[in-house]
Each structure stands twice: as C-alpha cells, then as structure tokens.
Amino acid sequence: MSIRHGLLALLERGPRYGYQLRTEFESRTGSTWPLNVGQVYTTVARLERDGLVVPAGEDEAGHALYAITEDGRDELRQWFATPVDRANPPRNELAIKLAMAVGSPEVDVRSVIQAQRAHTIRAMQDYTRLKGQALEAASRRPGVFDPDDVAWQLVLDQLIFQAEAEARWLDHCETRLVRLAPQAAADSRPSPAAEPERPADSKQEEGAARNGGLRGALGRPRPRR
Template identity: 45%
Template sequence: MSVKHALLALLSRGPSTTYQLKKDFDHTTGQTWPLNIGQVSTTLQRLARDEFVQRDDVGDSGADPWQLTATGRLELEDWWSRPVDREQRGRDELIMKLALAVETPGVDVTVLVQRQRSAMQQVLHDVTRVRRAVAQEDLAARLVLDSHIFTTEAELRWLDAVEGEVEKARMLPVPSSSATSATVVPVPAKSIR
C-alpha cells in the first residue's frame, strides 16, 4: 500500500495534524498495518517537498494541520483512476524463500511450510477475532480485515499446494548419470513460480 496516497486520501477529507492522520490511518485499516508517527511525519515532509501538501498555519497551537494542495488533489485523482498493478506490489519473501529452499540441499521444505502454515493459521485466527468485533457501520475496517482474511486463506491453500508438489517431487525417480537432457526430472521450484 502506498502510505503517500493513503495520507493524501485522508487529507482530502480536510486539514489534519500528523497525529490525527496516524489515528485515522489506523482506524481506516482496522489497525492491521502498523504505521508509526515517524513514518507519517517523514512521508508528510516528502509530500510537502513535492508540493502535494502544505501546513495550514493557524497560529500558536504547535500542531498546525496539514492540507492538500491543488497539485496534491491532482495526484490523488490520478491514483484513484489507476488500477493497482499486481507486478508493482513488490517481491514476496515467502515465495522467494520456498523457491530457494527447494533447490538448496539440506533444507527441509516440509518443515518450512509447516512453520509458515502454523503462523498463518494464528494470523487468520487473530484477524477473524478482530473482524468479529468491528462495528457493522465501520465499512473501511471491515473491508481491510476481510481482505486480510481472504489473502491469508489463499496463502494457506497455496502452502497446501506447495507441500503436495514437494511430496510429488520426492516420489520421482532420480535420473541416472547416463540420462540425457530429455529425461531430466523437472525442478520442483518451477511448479511454485
């Protein structure tokens, strides 16, 4: 998620202080994406540098609110109009870890999968518990939490598939040294890419 665009979206509601933006972000995401005050402050400074936001000088309060500029509104409108490109979401450490594990001698992929499954089941339990406690009228938090639940469930299904592929690969005969390249056993990692 783009913290930059999230802050611009929050500021489109009206001027807000750094602390209030952090609170609003936490509330909107159901407190599932930790965002510390330093990250909010640093992002706001970059947004000010790029002329997307500016301080609303109200005097001696010491916590002058930030407001969206015309340039910031255009940037936000552009962001709203673009679909999220899955290719730009970053590299997934779990995929890389398992892909490397299946090709690294001495790494027990089954143990890695079981540990990850256990951790993801705990996440699913925790997020589901939080989701049940969210008020019906808090649509933003419900949507974010539902996304976490569906994503976690999908990852658990994927881990089941990885484990199945690893088991199938273990059952394949090991090619003899005289085998030609046409009879080489496929590398399991290709099945999880």
Template identity: 50%
Template structure:
C-alpha cells in the first residue's frame, strides 16, 4: 500500500499537521495499517522535497501544517484514477512458507495448512464481530464508518479466499505423486560445487 499517495491525497483535501494527518489516515482505514508519527513526518518531508507539498507556518497555534501544491494535487488525482497493478505483488510470508514446505523433506504440509486454517478462521470471526459494530449500509452511516466497513469486507473476502487456497493446497498435496527431478538434482550438484569453491 502506498502511504505516500494516501497522505498526499489527504493533503490535497486540506492542509494538515503531521499528527492530524496520521490520525486521519488511521481513522479512514479503520486502523488496519497503523503508521507511526516518524513515518508520517519522513514521508511528508519527502513530499516537500519533491515539490508536492509546502509547509505553512501558522503563528496562531505554532504548528507546522502542510498543503498540497498544484503538482501534488495533480499526482493525487492521477493516483485515484490509476488502477493498482497486480503484477508487482509483495512478498507474502504464508505463500513463501508453503512453497518451501511442499519441497522440504520431513515437513508435514498438512499440519501447516491446518494450523493456518485455524488462524484464518479465527481472524474471520474477529472481522464478523467488528462488522456487527458498524451501521449497515441501509442505515445512516458516516464516511469513516463506511470506509471501515469496506476495509472489513476486504479483510473478510481475503480470508475466505485464503481458506479456499489452503483447501486446494491440502488436496493437491494429497493427490501429488512426487518424483525426483533430474534437472533439480543437477542444479543442486552445481550449487553444491559452487558453494565449496566459494568457501575455499
């Protein structure tokens, strides 16, 4: 997630100091992606350096506020209108763990899947409990409540997809007939030889 663009979009709405900026960011995302004040300040400094925001000194309350420049507003507008690329997915620890587990000797993938499924189901129950505290869409709802409701929906749908993926992994591992790959064995021999040469 782009904290930089999120903060820039908030500053395109109105000038804010770093503490209010952090508070607005966390309120509008339901606290799902907490950021510390140092991260907000360093991000705003980079935005200022790049000419996307300017500092406003307010003598009334002695707090530096920042406002978006025309270039900053243009970049925030471009961010709103540009789809998020799915080609550059981040490193997902669960994906890495399971990819390594299926090729590791002596690791029971079913145990890993079962433990993860239990954890994901627990998270889904938490999301359901939190969702019950938000007004339903047919009732009167504030913008932050609507934002939080949609974030919770995303978490729930992601968890549901993860459970389906875990079921798929469990079934695939049960059906798989693993055979040694000569290409992999050859690559391993070459890697072992390279490691020995480096260690000399």
C-alpha cells in the first residue's frame, strides 16, 4: 500500500494539514489501514523533500498546511496510470506459515489449515455484513454521490474477494495434502533393518542343534500301546 501516493491524492483536492490527512485517509479506506499522525508527517516531510508538496501557510486554527506541486500531480497521474507490479509480491504470512509447516514433524498442517479457514470465513462474513450496512446507508441518500462511501464499498469488495480466494486456496492445500498423505507416510517409514551376518561356526552349531533335536525325536522308541 502506497501511503505516499494516497496522501498526494488527498492533497490534490486542496491544502491539508497532517491530522486532517490522517482522518480523510482512514475515512476513505474505512480505517482498514490505520495511520498514526507521526507516520503522516514523516511521509509529508519526504514528499516536501522530493518537491512533490510545499508548505501552504496555516489555517484559522494555526495548523500548518501543505499543498501539492505540479511535480506531485505528475507523480500522482503516473501512479494512477501504472499497474501495480506483481513481479515482487508482498510477503504473505499465511503462505510462509504453511510452507514452513510442511515437513515439520511437530506440526499438524491440516489443523493449521482448518483453523485458518474458520478464521477467514468469519472475516469474510464480517466484511459482507459491513458491506450490507454501507449499502443500506447509501440507499437512504438516493442520488447523492459520496466519494468516501463509494471508496469504502470498493475496499470492502476487495476484502471479500480476497477472503473468498484465500478460503478456496486453503481448500486446495488441504486436498493436495490428503492426496499426498500416503506417499508422505511411506517415505517417512523406516526401511527394515537387514539381519546381521553371523559367523559360519555359529550357523553350523545352530544347524547341528536343530538336526540333533530332530534325530533324537525320531530315534526315540515309540511307547507301546
């Protein structure tokens, strides 16, 4: 997520101060990715250093305002026009967790998957409920276009689709593990140990004992009836 470009998009609507940028950013995204004021001011300072924003005086309450420059507008237009790069996807904690769990003798990977699936489905239900509330609120204002409401609905759609995809992926992982379980069990089973070779004299003694016992049994006179 580019906080840098998100703040530029808000500044394109007019000068803003730090806390105002934070509030509007969270309102636009439904507080899905909360910011702290320090993070906002650090980002704004870097934007100013790069010539993308400039100080724009103060408002009536004495808040220091910042405004976007033409270079900042060019940067923002380029950001909107450029697809998000998928060549270097961000680290996914769940994918890393499952990758490390496979082959770990102390971890039941299917239990990990099932616990995560239950959590993902609950999250998807929560997002769906929030979307229903957002649509209901919008229906009370027919004909009114509120950018924050529409943006929040788009964010919720993305979260719902992402949760659905994650649940399907977890189903796929479990199916694959079930299919590979017999092979994994066979590979982990220790091979039978070969019987150690015994000395020749030991074999001869054992054979003689067996033969002597057999001959003794056959040579004994049968009891008379």
